[in-house]
Amino acid sequence: MENNFYLIGVGGQGVIRLGQIVADYGIEKGEKVKFFKEVGMAQRGGPVHCEIRIGNVFGSRIPPLSSDITVVMELSEGLKSLEFIKPGGTVILNRKRIYPIDMMTHPEKYPKDEGITRLFKEVKVKIIWIDAGKIASEAGLPIAENIVLLGALSFISSFDKEFVISILKKHIPRELDKNIAAFRVGYEIAEGMVE
Amino acid sequence: MKKLLTGNEAIAEGVIESGVEVVTGYPGTPSTEVVLTLLPQEKELGIHIEWSVNEKVAFEIAAGAAWAGKRAMVTMKMSGVNVAADSLASVAYSGCTGGLVIFVADDPGVSAGMPEEDSRYYAKSMVVPMLDLASQQECLDYVKVAFDISEKIGGPVFLRSTTEIAHVASDVEIGKKLKLEKREAHFERNIAKYTKAGAAWCMAQHQDALNRLAEASKICDSYITESGKKVNEIHFEDGSKQGVIYAGAVEGNFKEALKKYNLKLSRLKIGMIHPLPEERIKRFLEKVDRVLVLEELDPLIEAEVIRIAYLLNKKVEILGKFDKTLSLIGNYSFKEIKNALEVLLKTKLESGQDSKILEKAKELEVKRPTSFCIGCPHRGTYFALNKAIKNLKYKKDEIIITGDIGCTILGMSKPFESCWTEVAMGASIGLAQGFKWAGIKKPVIATIGDSTFFHAGIPPLINAVYQKVPLTILILDNGWTAMTGFEENPGTVSLNGAVNTKRVDIVEICRGCGIEDIQIIDPYQSKKATESIMKAIEYPGVSVIVSRCECALQAKRKKVKLVKRKVNIEKCTGCRICLSSLACPAMVFHPKDTNSKAYMEITSACFGCGLCEFTCPTGAIEVIKDGK
Numbered sequence: 001m002e003n004n005f006y007l008i009g010v011g012g013q014g015v016i017r018l019g020q021i022v023a024d025y026g027i028e029k030g031e032k033v034k035f036f037k038e039v040g041m042a043q044r045g046g047p048v049h050c051e052i053r054i055g056n057v058f059g060s061r062i063p064p065l066s067s068d069i070t071v072v073m074e075l076s077e078g079l080k081s082l083e084f085i086k087p088g089g090t091v092i093l094n095r096k097r098i099y100p101i102d103m104m105t106h107p108e109k110y111p112k113d114e115g116i117t118r119l120f121k122e123v124k125v126k127i128i129w130i131d132a133g134k135i136a137s138e139a140g141l142p143i144a145e146n147i148v149l150l151g152a153l154s155f156i157s158s159f160d161k162e163f164v165i166s167i168l169k170k171h172i173p174r175e176l177d178k179n180i181a182a183f184r185v186g187y188e189i190a191e192g193m194v195e
Numbered sequence: 196m197k198k199l200l201t202g203n204e205a206i207a208e209g210v211i212e213s214g215v216e217v218v219t220g221y222p223g224t225p226s227t228e229v230v231l232t233l234l235p236q237e238k239e240l241g242i243h244i245e246w247s248v249n250e251k252v253a254f255e256i257a258a259g260a261a262w263a264g265k266r267a268m269v270t271m272k273m274s275g276v277n278v279a280a281d282s283l284a285s286v287a288y289s290g291c292t293g294g295l296v297i298f299v300a301d302d303p304g305v306s307a308g309m310p311e312e313d314s315r316y317y318a319k320s321m322v323v324p325m326l327d328l329a330s331q332q333e334c335l336d337y338v339k340v341a342f343d344i345s346e347k348i349g350g351p352v353f354l355r356s357t358t359e360i361a362h363v364a365s366d367v368e369i370g371k372k373l374k375l376e377k378r379e380a381h382f383e384r385n386i387a388k389y390t391k392a393g394a395a396w397c398m399a400q401h402q403d404a405l406n407r408l409a410e411a412s413k414i415c416d417s418y419i420t421e422s423g424k425k426v427n428e429i430h431f432e433d434g435s436k437q438g439v440i441y442a443g444a445v446e447g448n449f450k451e452a453l454k455k456y457n458l459k460l461s462r463l464k465i466g467m468i469h470p471l472p473e474e475r476i477k478r479f480l481e482k483v484d485r486v487l488v489l490e491e492l493d494p495l496i497e498a499e500v501i502r503i504a505y506l507l508n509k510k511v512e513i514l515g516k517f518d519k520t521l522s523l524i525g526n527y528s529f530k531e532i533k534n535a536l537e538v539l540l541k542t543k544l545e546s547g548q549d550s551k552i553l554e555k556a557k558e559l560e561v562k563r564p565t566s567f568c569i570g571c572p573h574r575g576t577y578f579a580l581n582k583a584i585k586n587l588k589y590k591k592d593e594i595i596i597t598g599d600i601g602c603t604i605l606g607m608s609k610p611f612e613s614c615w616t617e618v619a620m621g622a623s624i625g626l627a628q629g630f631k632w633a634g635i636k637k638p639v640i641a642t643i644g645d646s647t648f649f650h651a652g653i654p655p656l657i658n659a660v661y662q663k664v665p666l667t668i669l670i671l672d673n674g675w676t677a678m679t680g681f682e683e684n685p686g687t688v689s690l691n692g693a694v695n696t697k698r699v700d701i702v703e704i705c706r707g708c709g710i711e712d713i714q715i716i717d718p719y720q721s722k723k724a725t726e727s728i729m730k731a732i733e734y735p736g737v738s739v740i741v742s743r744c745e746c747a748l749q750a751k752r753k754k755v756k757l758v759k760r761k762v763n764i765e766k767c768t769g770c771r772i773c774l775s776s777l778a779c780p781a782m783v784f785h786p787k788d789t790n791s792k793a794y795m796e797i798t799s800a801c802f803g804c805g806l807c808e809f810t811c812p813t814g815a816i817e818v819i820k821d822g823k
Contacts, residue, residue, distance in 0.1 A: 027199045035364040045780050046565050058450035060363040063529040064547040076561040083548045100563045104784045111559040122552050
């Protein structure tokens with residue numbers, strides 16, 4: 001088995017926490033795991049991404065054209081993942097735009113959804129759109145976008161659902177019930193979309 | 196038992212398993228997490244762990260402990276070795292009795308802005324053996340190897356990591372804790388070994404160091420680690436006349452390529468990179484005609500391989516950096532390693548993603564310039580500093596402001612664009628004096644953070660006083676070594692209330708150094724702060740401003756609650772002056788649409804620094820009373 005996960009977003013979205021849970025899932029399942037984090041200026045609004053490789057892997061980074069599942073938490077950041085996406089793989093696109101400060105005054109400079117979607121279509125990947133912010137809010141915890149996406153990722157990767165929840169319990173210090181609710185909705189939405 | 200550990204966490208585990216009794220360091224990406232992981236366990240482990248004031252001091256403490264017979268480790272980033280180098284070179288000649296390991300993490304690819312310095316040169320120039328880490332498992336295993344070798348040869352050993360190893364987590368097999376006999380601290384007086392007083396002693400010590408190096412090479416070449424791996428290892432592939440010699444972090448991507456493309460190549464892995472296993476390299480070169488040398492940064496190994504091939508008098512094609520197969524710059528991704536293997540094999544292995552798609556993506560990409568965190572006191576200091584310069588009728592581009600290392604350097608970015616230079620720890624104060632002596636007539640200002648000041652800012656401050664250089668120095672004292680992850684320093688008020696340390700006051704240090712004009716400002720009180728900075732700039736001698744306010748992220752952790760601000764939409768004209776003067780991430784601009792005019796919003800992420808109030812021309816920013 002070899003599974004490569006490329007997760008990308010902006011500081012504060014919980015990209016790393018999401019990655020940590022996926023990596024822990026691999027380790028708890030007794031697999032070899034590599035978990036790379038790019039956090040540099042995360043606290044200061046910078047880009048954040050992480051890569052998790054589970055299975056018989058050596059390099060700590062996903063080679064080009066090898067990411068089985070890509071989770072894009074912030075749309076424009078997702079463009080950086082195109083090089084690594086495996087044709088035939090899956091990308092989960094979160095409907096979220098975070099404007100850097102200098103673009104806040106000129107939001108028209110932010111790339112259009114269509115422009116971004118077209119590129120993802122060209123790399124021949126299955127696209128799943130999720131409005132994780134909305135779902136998380138409905139679950140009563142707007143900040144749990146990453147957990148909604150964890151749900152979707154878990155379905156697509158055929159993860160053992162209850163086992164993921166048991167790992168979630170170790171990682172989430174507060175509002176566990178709402179997080180689990182967010183996770184389940186994410187899981188079910190992906191289930192509904194794929195079937 | 197397997198655990199998911201980063202390279203640095205694995206080093207920490209290795210330290211625990213090796214029976215190390217003193218661990219010191221100074222924070223620096225990508226080395227910081229070793230001490231960070233160990234510190235909370237200090238009591239439980241019953242050993243001494245500390246963030247020292249700088250790398251030189253940290254090294255000296257570790258060396259002292261090792262001279263007293265204990266196992267000691269010091270940790271730093273490559274830039275830190277430059278600071279420690281003076282003492283290191285001397286101790287390397289003397290050797291040690293207890294194990295002494297210097298952990299250094301290089302940063303090829305620059306995850307934290309600094310030169311891509313190759314610390315391996317230090318091993319050569321200081322006559323110290325060096326092990327290079329290629330995986331997280333090795334991080335744990337090689338700590339034990341390094342201490343073992345250090346005590347067998349009686350001298351210090353370098354353990355070198357790189358970002359790709361240090362910051363990546365992997366499944367690591369936890370080892371056994373070594374059972375060392377209890378050691379009483381004991382130091383034998385031996386001035387021929389422990390002083391440098393006299394040429395004969397120094398040269399004898401040099402010879403000893405060389406002998407230790409030779410011994411290390413002998414021991415290490417056949418060394419097998421606890422997890423059964425050889426430190427230096429040759430693998431000959433039948434019938435292959437092509438080979439790869441490699442060391443360090445490149446191993447992961449190299450092995451990945453071997454697997455992915457099912458390649459059969461002879462290979463020589465080098466775990467001890469100084470001294471190199473000369474005989475082993477000879478044996479390897481005898482069997483191959485074409486060799487690729489994989490190592491990041493400078494061609495240290497490659498140059499030696501070329502030398503050895505020359506002495507062998509055998510024609511071997513050697514690919515690497517000299518023939519430009521590989522770059523001297525950056526860390527090697529899978530792609531670079533794959534490209535180099537294509538050159539070695541003279542075949543195309545695989546093409547990547549359609550370059551047109553990638554180009555289009557690059558065009559669309561959104562740049563995310565970094566700004567200060569919400570509530571950061573440095574925002575207030577630079578805001579007041581720029582205002583003071585303007586009030587004194589200077590143009591922004593005629594006042595040189597030297598910056599320093601750490602969060603304070605973000606003052607170089609938009610919207611402040613205050614700092615002009617960033618060199619090294621404490622260098623802002625030294626450089627500023629050079630500008631004055633060169634004849635810059637206008638005021639010169641240096642900014643520096645608290646930890647940086649303690650680290651290397653005090654000697655240049657003393658120099659400025661002694662040489663009477665008219666200068667304004669702003670010490671941005673947020674109480675933490677924040678950039679690397681909130682480590683404590685001598686000025687920190689600990690989150691949990693430190694009991695073993697005494698807080699040192701920067702103001703008292705400045706007074707003690709002879710500074711007569713010293714003012715303390717609160718960067719959130721912008722008007723007063725601006726006035727104080729103006730006075731300081733106009734002062735004819737060395738003036739110091741201590742801008743004192745705790746790092747907002749740490750203040751938040753201490754449950755400090757300030758009054759948040761909100762925008763009175765009636766009064767807001769949507770001019771965005773607040774946003775463009777402060778770049779506060781808690782602000783959101785709502786452009787004009789069919790239902791409403793343009794206006795600013797301050798989100799609940801507001802910390803309550805209140806700086807925005809000073810920027811608003813219409814007084815639309817108000818305090819939130821009673822949570823409304």
